[in-house]
Amino acid sequence: MKVGIVGAGMVGSAAGYALALTGTVSRVVLVDQNAALAQAQAEDIAHAVPFASSTIVEHGDYPALAGAGVVILAAGVGQKPGETRLELLSRNAAVFRDVTARVLDHAPDAILLVASNPVDVMTQITTRLTGLPAERVIGSGTILDTARFRSLLGRHFDISPRSVHAYVLGEHGDSEVLAWSSARAGSVPLMSFAAQVGSPITENVRAQIDDGVRNAAYTIINGKGATWYGIGAGLARIVRAIVQDEQAVLSVSIATDEVLGVKDVALSLPRIVGAAGVRTDLMPDLTDDEARALKESATLLQSTADAVEL
Ligand code: ADP
Secondary structure, three states: OEEEEEOOOHHHHHHHHHHHHHOOOOEEEEEOOOHHHHHHHHHHHHHHHHHOOOOEEEEOOHHHHOOOOEEEEOOOOOOOOOOOHHHHHHHHHHHHHHHHHHHHHHOOOOEEEEOOOOHHHHHHHHHHHHOOOHHHEEEOOOHHHHHHHHHHHHHHHOOOHHHEEOOEEEOOOOOOEEOOOOOEEOOEEHHHHHHHHOOOOOHHHHHHHHHHHHOHHHHHHHHHOOOOHHHHHHHHHHHHHHHOOOOEEEEEEEEEEEEOOEEEEEEEEEEEEEOOEEEEEOOOOOOHHHHHHHHHHHHHHHHHHHHOOO
16 A cells, blocks of 8 residues: 655654555655655665555645645644744644645545644544545544553563553544553453562553553653654554454544543543544543543543634
């Protein structure tokens, strides 16, 4: 399958690099308004490919997206000094209006994979702008937060994160909800697992893991200005689920009719992802506190998305 990436900055190129090294797709096409950047990124990534796979990596303009099964949207503009978050969002919505129209002109059947932040609101906006069915406009959402949650739990228990089933729900951002109560390891509820392996989840451990998931991006941004490798690999993971029609359960964001009474909001839940995009949404069992926090996250996202001028 051919995968397009619009926006060849750090996130878009990291996704292209992850896709190429894993050999997940046959062809990756990078598009950017800065054509020289798209070309340079494509060539740099292409030089890594002979060591790993046979993926073809190239750059091009929108017509080069013809036939793409998935197009990753990683374009965006940075915040100007003094600009509010909402003003920035409106400018990014304008970028997406232009970009999505051009993408769909050439790749009308593609699944759109939204990476630009704030990703949940951008996913909602993209769904509105394109009029595509919600299951075909997927935001990376908490794919990374969930991976980090599983990885920190795995490290605490000294087991593979693949044996940990735990999800981060809601916003990819400050209001996200770690669904502790439904977390399991090796099919055993987390607290029982912790007791059986002698690694209790104390209040302190819980606070540290919560902080490690919620604030990971801030720590990275302090050190290197932005994050890209993690999200690049997360995007490649979602593409793999689509390309291989995996029907994998992943925490991703799509516009959802209703979440705990909040109507028409894009946020992350565990969802079944395959060749047609998202097939089904899942709602884990939640405690009252978790449900309250998820509803707050949904309310916040919905009011932000509603405030953006399209
Ligand atoms: P990030 O860290 O999110 O990847 P960057 O600023 O590195 O952010 O990348 C964003 C990319 O999006 C830039 O390369 C920029 O040229 C590109 N871009 C911005 N607006 C458009 C647009 N209208 N069409 C295509 N690409 C765009």
